[in-house]
Amino acid sequence: MSIEQDFRTALGSLSGLLMTSQPLETTLTRVAGFAVTAIPGADGVGLTLIEAGQPDTIVASTNFVRVVDEVQYRLREGPCLQAVADRRTQICGSLGGESRWPRFGPRAGRLGVHSALSLPLLVTDRVVGALNVYAHEQDAFTASAVRLGELFAEPAAVAVANAQVLAQTQRLAAQLESALTNRATIDQAIGIVMSRSGASAQEAFDVLRERSQRDHVKLADVARRLVEDAMRRARHRR
Structure with a gap:
């Protein structure tokens, strides 16, 4: 298969990825795999x-x-951090002697990596x-390879951003569900304290809060333990 055919195949696969709702890591893994073929x-x-504000290699x-x-x-x-900071493609064909990154370059060379092409993902x-x-080779990326990489990076950035939005939405939904569950449990615990002591709702809440602070335990956990204890007692009385 020719370079052009490889690129078209990878780009077509990437375009299909834009229409899916896959987990973030799955999306990134597939983007990385397509890039190896495309560039x-x-x-x-x-x-x-x-x-x-901190970089993290999610997939490799x-x-x-x-x-x-x-x-x-x-x-x-290094080229990755430079690409992000400058919002421009960074290329190097001889990392061991690269003056832009005098500490990183020689270390990369000793690891057997001599060429780098870093493309910012812009949305x-x-x-x-x-x-x-x-x-591993020196001067591995030609001007044509750089251009193909930049063409590939555009839809790749959209795919990554979409996956990030999906992941964030799922996290927020899980947090909301947890918050609603905790609120219901706390309300149940307040009711239990009220029934046992004759306290008002505010007084019962204060009891739970004081226990939380005294034991250094989250309020929701204090409430859950109280509710679970009440349920065990109710079962034993049957």
């Missing part, structure tokens, strides 16, 4: 996401990619991460 010269690809097509990325994060320099006015492509 000539690639020996490994990783996807870095920016979470709370092969283990050495994760190792190289971790070196960048530790030294706070409207924000950077969601970077697509990092590495090769």
Whole structure:
């Protein structure tokens, strides 16, 4: 299969991914796999996401990619971080002698990685991460490979952003469900305290809160234990 056919196949697969609602890590893993096929010269690809201002390699097509990325994060320099900061493609064909990253470059070279192509993942006015492509050979990425990488990065950024939104929505839904469950449990516990002591609703809530503070336990956990204890007692009386 020719380079153009490889690229078209990978791009078609990526386009199909835009229409799915898969988990974040599944989406990123597939994007990385498609990128290895789409970008000539690639020996490994990783996807870095920016979470709370910090980079994190979420998926990597092969283990050495994760190792190289971790070196960048530790030294706070390298093509991935530069691509995110500048919002521009970063390319290097001889990392061992790269003056832009004097600490990272030699270390990458000693790991047997000599070429890097880092592509920022841009969605409207924000950077969601970077697509990092590495090769063992020097000067592995031609101008054509860079162009194909940039073309691939555009829909890849959309796929990643969509997956992030889905993951965030699922987290918020889970948090809301948990909050509603906790509220119901606390209300039950208040009712139990009221029935046992004749206290008002506010007084019963204060009892639970004081127990929470005294025992250094979350209020919801105090309430849940009280409700579970009341249920056990009720079963034993049957």
